[in-house]
Amino acid sequence: MTAPSPSAPAAVAETAARPSRPTMRALRALVGSRPAVAGLVVLGLVALVAILAPFVAPGDPLAMVARPFVRPGVSGAVPLGSDALGRDLFAGVVHGARASLVIGLAATVVGLLVGTLVGATAGYFGGRADLVLVRLIELFQTIPNFVLVVVMVAIVQPTIVTITLAIGIVSWPPVARLVRAEFRALGARDFVLAARAAGCGDLHMMLREILPNALPPVISTASVMVASAILMESALSFLGMGDPNLVSWGAMVGAGRDSLRSAWHVSAVPGLAIVVVVLALNFVGEGLEEAFDPRRTGERR
């Protein structure tokens, strides 16, 4: 090896291109997708409004501030109208965004944590652990999600924490299945064997070698999970099983139910907010899925 290797010039040319993380490439692909960008913009605005809620709509959103059933666009004081008790619908939507986003995100985090833990354990170790955990996953999947959430919330006090946990608990099985499948597939790959041959322990293998490679499909699932968690919380509040001290879009839709024929806007305004946010999340999820798709980015995983 005294002569310089003939591949050296090619290598120098290659280095000229800036090094790109696989995740960075996926992000670039994501930014190239129009629905995903639109979704991200909408979500960013909603998040901003939720964070700034006390400034955007000062005061208690549950306070009666106007005549009941003011239609949207009639009064400057209540731009989106008022409900049966004269509460400002604009303030409700703004403050309701907090509840929806917080519960949606927190429940997804719970679902991801439990699902990843179960799926990774089952997929990595296989054998008896796999058998037991897969039965557990199937057990949860046979119970209708929403019914289980209703039962759990009915047993304990409906607070933001219990609702979040209940939604998280029903949303982990799909994640576990996904992660398990990824771990099984990746566990058989050469680089995992190579890491084992290099003397790495189980935890290192799971966290450092396999998990980062298993994440892309999990991330795209996560955004759809947030959407379904928001829907679930809305449904729960619509049925009157939400946190009574919390303004939430679902509770607002439910409150407008009785006057649907005379004042449909009371349900429609918060309903529209739910539709917009859920659609945005689905667009982002779809964009992420496409961005991570190796056939699209030309990268072989």
Next chain:
Amino acid sequence: MTRAPLLLVDGLSVAFPTATPVRDVGFTVGEGETVALVGESGSGKSLVASSLLRLLPAGGRIVGGAVRFEGTDVTRSTEAELTHLRGRRIAMVFQEPATALDPVMTIGRQVAEVIEWHEGASRRAARARAIELLDLVRLPDPSRRVDSYPHELSGGQRQRVMIAMAIACRPKLVVADEPTTALDVTIQAQVLELLDRLRRELSMGVLLISHDLGVVGQWADRVVVLYAGRKLEELPAERLFDGARHPYTRGLLAASPRPSALGADGLLTEIPGQIDGADRLPGCPFSPRCALARPSCDDRMPDLVAVGPEHTVACPVAPRGGIADAVAVGR
């Protein structure tokens, strides 16, 4: 010859629920020595390699024999002892560098993590060592390349990274499982040269697994020929081309694409038949394909008999003479 060898494999057998693909294989690797395991696909050479680190595929078990490395029997080691052994005392280089590197981690991290893991080095120190190692394996521009991802490297460069990972903790033995099969011929020579240079500089033993007799004859000190999980012959590499005795070894040599391997009709010689099912035979696994087989070959596996210095053959009818006769055997 009085010192105990670095690695002593003795009577190793590996079994799966439905088959016993490695039976009674034994060989040694000395310090600073390159020993080649040769055989076609399905001969069990990779299984022998993974047995050394107890990394057999699911369902596989070592059912007999011993693997002594620096005096300890690896087959009896606990999982904790193995973790200490793997990567630190025995390292492995895999066949396919494209898949044996983690696609979402920079090559620098991958090399550094081995060092952090085994030697408890700090992140910064490990990174500096990683750059040194990448330089040692002659990766161009190592201080910049250290932050590259595997897909940004060529096949030969990836294999250099694999080798850097393997030698990161200065192991005493490197097991190279077909390290150049996935590479171009020109890159092959560079990678083998690199391995050989590192073997000399770090006085490591190298177990080279290959089916390429040309590679083996050039780079190995001794050659162990496997067929259907049995060791058929062991001989010094420099005697491989003109001193091989076993009909199978001769058949392999005759089937290598070289001018002398061409038959009278100008076609490349081949060994008739196939290896499938040969691991279930009670006698010599090669006898169904052997032109010289006698009925007695099928009764029991012939013993390995010394026929020269460091040269043993498990064939009672092994002919003497040069490679010219091997063509006749292969026909």
